Amino acid sequence: QDQADNGRLPVAYLNNPAPAYPREARRLGQQGTVRLRVLVTAEGRAADVQIAGSSGVTSLDEAALRAVRRWRFTPARHGGHASAAWVLIPVRFQLRD
Template identity: 50%
Template sequence: MSTLALPSNPQPPRAVVFLLALILEAGILAVLALCLRPSPLPRPVITPPMAVQLVSWPHPGATPQPSPHPPSPRTTVPIAPKPVPAPPRLSPRPPREVKVPLRTPRLAPTKRVAPAAPSTISRMPAAVTSAAASPAVPALAPSPPAPAETRPSIPAYARNPAPEYPQSARWDGEEGTVMLRVLVSVSGLPEKITVAHSSGYSSLDRAAEQTVRHWRFTPGTRDGKVVPMWVEIPIRFRLNNGS
């Protein structure tokens, strides 16, 4: 058998030795640089300036002495105001007389006015109206003569009963006048009755209305013809001292 002979002392290559030497040298240089670097100087401390104030102390022996003469008070003299001169008085001027010429007014020529024609319309009571109204007449047309009317009346021979005084009204002392508005027919009978003015008491109004329903009238006429007409009749209720 053949055997391999190994060297007893192997030597490292030169490149490795050279690299180790460079590393060692670099480390030494770094240590020297740190040792030789100067230490940083400490920052100076700035102290603020001190303020010094001098105070003078009074001596104990020196005391202020009051002045023997007190100061005289000051007197103020008021200054009188200057008088204001009065305004000069002006004498009033006499008023001037102004002469105005008198003018005679001119008189307008007077116009002759024809006398108004006498009205032929007879005055009728405002509360009484006719059942048949007259037709409207133009304003410019002359008014026709009013028809001759005869109002309804109560004949003297008619025995119309007097209204009875209600017993309750007697006890209560009620008095008054009832104004009735009655439509008289052509036969002289009351067709319609209304209270135009109340007495203030319903019992008196009813008594007057019931009484007039039994009355008889003379019918009214217009142009000689008998027509139904309205007429107002007052009924008075009054208590006597003995009643």
Template identity: 45%
Template sequence: MPRLAYPAAARRLGETGTALVRVVVDVNGLPREVTLHQSSGHPRLDEAALDAMRAARFQPYRVDGKAVEAVAIAPLAFQLQ
């Protein structure tokens, strides 16, 4: 999972939530397309989730030993402790 950076303003305001992020991972394990599938309810958290997914690196998905493009929807949760 990508490393999340909790936005300082969201932390101060007590914003929490889970953003569902859709990512298309290319044959090299790089995120080719990243979009918001479902909002966390807070634009700051949504943007942080998208940024984290854009920076993430993945193991390429393989079919019969060959790397192929893959699509996933990942939940990225922001919770204050």
């Protein structure tokens, strides 16, 4: 069922800072995407952050966890009221040439 059909609006990202690229990972040329499962509260905070898919690099995974725990969101809405919701957030670490 479409979210618009049942009065639900999804969680929205705000203008959150990108995670700091770990120095050692940068030096080693390590890149990857971490997929995080995040419980966003009705207040727009990350109440629980879990790794749904590792980048394969521990330092990148940890940097993503640290950053997203501090992020703020526009919470999901159901029937006009803010509500907690789980979302999947990809965090990409990519070195520029």
